[in-house]
Amino acid sequence: MAERQLGARSARRRLSRIAGVCVIVAGFAFMSCPPPAAAGPRPDRPRLCATEPAPPTGSATTPPPITSGSDVWSFVSEPGLHPQRVTVTAHEPGTARGKIFVGPYAIGAPVVGQTGALISDNSGDPVWFRPLPSPDLQNADFKVQTYHHPRTGKTQPVLTWWQGSIAIPPTYTNLPGGAPEPGGCYYIYDNHYRLLKTVFAHHGFYPDEHEFLLTRRGTALFIATKPVPMDLTPYGGPKDGAILDSEIQEVDLETGKLVFSWDLLDHLDPAESEVSASDAATSGGVWDAFHLNSIDEGPRGELLISLRNFWAIYDISRRTGQIRWQLGGKESDFTFSPDADFYWQHDARFGPDGKISLFDDGCCNQPDGTPEQESHGLVLDLDFDDRRATAARTYYHQPPLFSASQGNTQTLSNGNKFIGWGQSSYYSEYANAGNTEGNGSENLLYDAKLPGSNISYRAFRNKWVGKPYYPPSAAAKTENGHSVVYASWNGSTQTRAWRVLAGPDPDSLSVVERHAERTGFETAIPTDDPGPYFQVKALDKEGRVLKSSDIVTLAH
Template sequence: MDDFISGKPSQKSSDNLSPQVWNFVSAPALHPMKVTLNVNKPGTAPGLIFVAPYTAYGSTMIGQTGALIMDQTGNPVWFRPLDSRYIQNTDFRVQFYEGEPVLAMWQGTISGTQSANPNLPAEDPEPGAYFQIMNQNYKVIKRLTAKKGFTSDVHEFIITKRNTALFTAVKQVPADLTPYGGPADGYFDNYSIQEVDLKTGQLLFFWDVLAHVDPADSMIPASSATSSNNIWDCYHVNSVEEGPNNTLLISMRNMWAIYNIDKKTGNIIWQLGGKQSDFTFGPNATFSWQHDARHRPGNRISLFDDACCACPSCPPEGPARGLILQLDFQNMTANLDRTYYHDPTLYVPSQGNVQKLPNGNQFVGWGQEPYVSEYTNAGNNEEDPSLNFLYDMQFPGQNLSYRAFKNKWVGLPLYPPSIAAELFCKAAVVYASWNGSTETAAWQVLAGPTPYRLSVVITSTPRTGFETKIDVNSDGPYFQVNALNSYGQVIGTSRIIRARQFH
């Protein structure tokens, strides 16, 4: 992220009354943000949208922070709010653990969200952060923290096919920064790549960035440490991915570089970009302040090219874009393969990602700018950004999500559906919802004069959005709902409630 605009926090309970926030009668504790669809054309990939909304210090948080799954129309499917706007989730998505689909995410406080003068560089995790994994019942089955005195980092948490966790972690290392033009009593904001066995918690792999990458190659001046408690954010590691032949692909934003390392020796095999690049770049192929470096088939690399404003004195290099590069290892060149620009053009100071979807489409989270977009594989260019631009979702205000994903997901909550009912003379309105249930297709309503004498008054009415409002020709006053799947089978039953009487 960047150096956030400072100001006064403005999280008030009244924010939940905003028209840009969902309010549910049957689920009164949930207040996810409402989104706007700017573009929604045919051809998008199937799936649900995964984001983790939060905002910078001094900006109004619209709705609650937390982990949010939406359908493509913007309706919430599952929302897990956090206790405070000063706690966030990041990297929220579907992964696989022991062959089963799970939800994985980071949780903690991101520096730059809690104070005008944070104690750590912007986007660093505050101590106490952790990673967590939830099963399809939304039950936390694993919680994990970084080893060797490092803090679990916001940027990356991957479950490998070996059922290990591969992640980034950060630690402040005391150092005399005067050789680099920084303070004598300074610190390196050092990163590590760690791999941990999820069953035993054993540390299997550890790569110390400071031991392998010269901080002098940073694009952030060491003098900037004086504005962040003498901590120099020289590297800013923001993605790691396994590659072929026991390698790791690592992105370092503040180096403007992507590194391919040998996991066995720890040696850097090649560097793409930055001051020590092993590749020369073709026209329009250079990148800066990048995020989310990923292998693509055919010696290609995808990344989110922020190209902007990662320090107060850093002017934009250009508009943000999803970028796919073709690497030529014989001639050591990197040429432009595809680009994905937003319409209208965005300048994005931090965060962002590019996800390849199963049908070949590309899904782009715009990081600090409040948008999520989908493109056909062919992409577009800066001159014609509407080309192949299929879908665009906008968050309210200055809400943002570090990354955004589109995944297929089946949610099977074990807790019961939620119900509320209001009685008006001889008729009632029943509100039904089931946070996280992807399989509920319709609702059945039961009513009766006592909790023990209920009968079906509505056999089946289609589910609409997160909460379904159902007009019932019954004076109850006791009501209950059953969730029905697409076959009409009961898959969940709410508690029995007495309706609130309105005259």
């Protein structure tokens, strides 16, 4: 479709900004004149970032995590790890290969287990867990991507995620709920769990948790956010307010330089928002008019973006920066067949044959009497000749779910769909044919429920081979008069069995168990040998030693 001529609409969307003055909004100083590019670490010297939460701004503190009980994993060999324990409610043949990737946290309730980045298998057992030191720190958009090295042409699988603090009241009330607090960043880890890169935003924006996408060009596309001071009275908000602006940024991963940016305030009219500017009164005077929550790149370099609070998806020419078409919202270029419309949507993705997939939250707080919809995965067929969107596939849950925020619809390599239910505590996999409202169990292949009030912004199924650079962990205890050795290797996907060595001193160890099958994250291996020194060796499927643990002593 040719790029549309925006004309008066483009002019109306371009907003003048207050220039040359520093304004204080909700306890933060914002420069309305363009700030210099954010200073970050040298790209060839990555460092840990966002290791402490943002200072609280609200009236209450976040409750401490629940780190014991039946809903939490605890391990003898890894006493510092307490990931959530999910309940698998369905597991049928036909699921795609791969592990499950989530970033558990909670809103308005204690998180069960630690927050962090968690890989699990189909049984719900942890595979790798990287905990965070505070429930006010979260990981989001945790997944496997391919890192393309532009200089060498080589590629490698990597783990990527956002890390930082999310504005969750009543702990954080300076920004709209779900916005990133200052201080976040993006991580890239290799399959040995070593830090490769940390990525930061430019133009004084904050790295945003909603999207971090690696490209074939050796760059990263992501969402960056910041409040911009603005008189909101034309929209029904405060005069000394601010609007939460978002910018699509693309950074060269080798140099750290910004190579592309596209600012929402330069192209879109906040008056099209479905969120009242009066809501700024509860978020430090900042209005979340747009809420940009996903970016996808098409085969010709076009960008697909989702604006939750506009109920709209846009196709943007990366070359010219013009909007090619709009799907949904107050000025949609398309009409909708029954079951094709969506509200508060997330995770818009290009699909084959002109299709678009997304997660339709469908609720809540509908304005103007708009009916609430049951949340579901949605695939739309776009007819560009008639400018009409038709529901090609839908994916509903049983019991019905109503997710007020977050969520994603991932297309898997075998055509299945993996659904992260966002603010509802589930993730699921469906056969490609999907189902219809009221038939949520049809074509459901896999389903798991997170404990307590735990949720994950998105959930993914990805293929992953983890080869930790660090050694396995071991512990030994006396239980009922016998020695029990506990073995684990956080992140190893190749370990199939364990070999146990024991002896009276560290220099005189011999094999006491040649091949103990791995049983979940941690394997308990009884032995009659009194030790008191023990060591374990991780074995692959061929029985070869992958790596040895440190030598540990028996605890009574």
